[in-house]
Amino acid sequence: MSLLLSPATFRGLTLKNRIVLSPMCQYSAKGGLANDHHFAHLARFGLGGFGAVIVEATAVTPEGRVSYADLGLWSDDHIPPLARIVDFLRSQGAAAGIQIGHAGRKASSAVWWRGRFDETEAEKPLVGFEDWPTVGPSAIPHAQNSAEYKVPHALAPSEMDDIHAAFVAATQRADRAGFDLVEVHSAHGYLLHQFLSPIANQREDAFGGSLENRMRFPLSVAKAVRDAWPAEKPMFARISAQDGIDGGWTVADSIIYARALKDIGADLIDCSSGGFEGGKISVGPGYQVPLAQAVREGADLPTMAVGLITTPAEAEAVVRGGAADLVALGREALDDPNWPLHARLELGGSADPYAEWPRQAGFVVRHKDRALNLRSFEKD
Numbered sequence: 444m445s446l447l448l449s450p451a452t453f454r455g456l457t458l459k460n461r462i463v464l465s466p467m468c469q470y471s472a473k474g475g476l477a478n479d480h481h482f483a484h485l486a487r488f489g490l491g492g493f494g495a496v497i498v499e500a501t502a503v504t505p506e507g508r509v510s511y512a513d514l515g516l517w518s519d520d521h522i523p524p525l526a527r528i529v530d531f532l533r534s535q536g537a538a539a540g541i542q543i544g545h546a547g548r549k550a551s552s553a554v555w556w557r558g559r560f561d562e563t564e565a566e567k568p569l570v571g572f573e574d575w576p577t578v579g580p581s582a583i584p585h586a587q588n589s590a591e592y593k594v595p596h597a598l599a600p601s602e603m604d605d606i607h608a609a610f611v612a613a614t615q616r617a618d619r620a621g622f623d624l625v626e627v628h629s630a631h632g633y634l635l636h637q638f639l640s641p642i643a644n645q646r647e648d649a650f651g652g653s654l655e656n657r658m659r660f661p662l663s664v665a666k667a668v669r670d671a672w673p674a675e676k677p678m679f680a681r682i683s684a685q686d687g688i689d690g691g692w693t694v695a696d697s698i699i700y701a702r703a704l705k706d707i708g709a710d711l712i713d714c715s716s717g718g719f720e721g722g723k724i725s726v727g728p729g730y731q732v733p734l735a736q737a738v739r740e741g742a743d744l745p746t747m748a749v750g751l752i753t754t755p756a757e758a759e760a761v762v763r764g765g766a767a768d769l770v771a772l773g774r775e776a777l778d779d780p781n782w783p784l785h786a787r788l789e790l791g792g793s794a795d796p797y798a799e800w801p802r803q804a805g806f807v808v809r810h811k812d813r814a815l816n817l818r819s820f821e822k823d
């Protein structure tokens with residue numbers, strides 16, 4: 444019996460399996476509004492059998508967008524198109540999650556799939572092009588001498604209060620949209636991670652210096668999100684478990700941060716890494732699994748592993764070996780949105796491996812496999 448394919452419960456939410464669609468920015472929105480692209484992109488993972496689907500980093504303020512094409516939740520107008528996605532995911536038995544965040548000094552950057560600011564003047568109004576000044580814990584840019592990253596304005600405490608309030612308002616809107624789980628984005632060199640890491644935070648007030656001070660703002664945001672989020676719904680937090688830079692954030696720091704997140708009611712730590720210029724992260728199969736394991740053991744709370752986990756056998760080994768409770772897929776899911784359905788055929792052990800397919804498709808896929816002696820009909 445596969446553990447990967449067995450249910451997992453967090454508070455009042457039971458996921459039908461332990462396979463999660465990792466949040467992935469599409470850089471395809473105008474004015475922060477989800478559109479047909481977001482619906483189609485996310486719906487296929489609901490059809491594909493994912494236990495939970497987490498909507499991309501969604502900005503709590505317009506200035507908190509990584510690019511002008513990010514999703515947002517800074518107004519009530521953003522709720523209906525997200526609610527449509529939630530409804531569909533739930534109709535397929537997938538839990539609907541959303542990652543909320545603020546890009547800080549990495550905001551107002553180029554659309555990733557474009558690679559640079561190459562919008563023509565004619566195209567700019569069509570794609571909703573916008574450019575704005577950025578903010579951060581300190582006036583240190585993400586990259587030196589960069590055409591893309593500006594020198595941020597160092598946030599005053601009153602401005603931090605506004606961002607804090609925006610996280611709360613976005614959380615309430617995510618609840619109204621019907622989401623089952625919320626994930627606080629404190630990874631990848633974005634605002635909350637900028638506060639955590641000495642690489643970006645050189646403040647001399649109560650929010651900089653010691654680890655306790657650097658954690659103060661991210662933890663107060665996470666606590667406010669937890670308090671604004673219904674008690675029966677889980678809250679996850681994504682962290683970069685290490686910067687990969689001398690003098691930067693470390694796994695030991697992550698364990699302390701994860702314990703503090705646990706104390707304020709976080710249900711799971713989603714363990715990624717990196718996000719600052721010059722970070723040395725060696726990438727290979729399952730490269731971040733040891734980080735999820737270290738945080739799980741060190742902080743004694745559930746984790747999610749992510750990062751080049753591509754085969755069902757690898758994912759099964761992650762949960763069975765106790766490195767993590769959930770496995771998130773990003774690029775592999777883009778490559779095969781039906782990954783969980785295929786995993787069920789590959790891992791075996793279920794009475795009817797086609798039962799999880801959408802009703803409209805499962806019986807005919809079975810007929811095809813039988814006719815061609817494929818998968819469960821393979822002859823020895």
Ligand SMILES: Cc1cc2nc3c(=O)[nH]c(=O)nc-3n(C[C@H](O)[C@H](O)[C@H](O)COP(=O)(O)O)c2cc1C
Nearest residue numbers: 465466467468499500749750751752772773774775
């Ligand atoms: C196109 C794309 C967009 C991404 N956007 C986000 C995002 O919005 N939030 C986030 O935390 N990570 C984001 N990531 C990182 C993924 O969630 C994931 O952690 C990473 O791709 C490693 O997993 P993988 O090897 O399975 O792709 C993005 C990755 C890709 C490929």
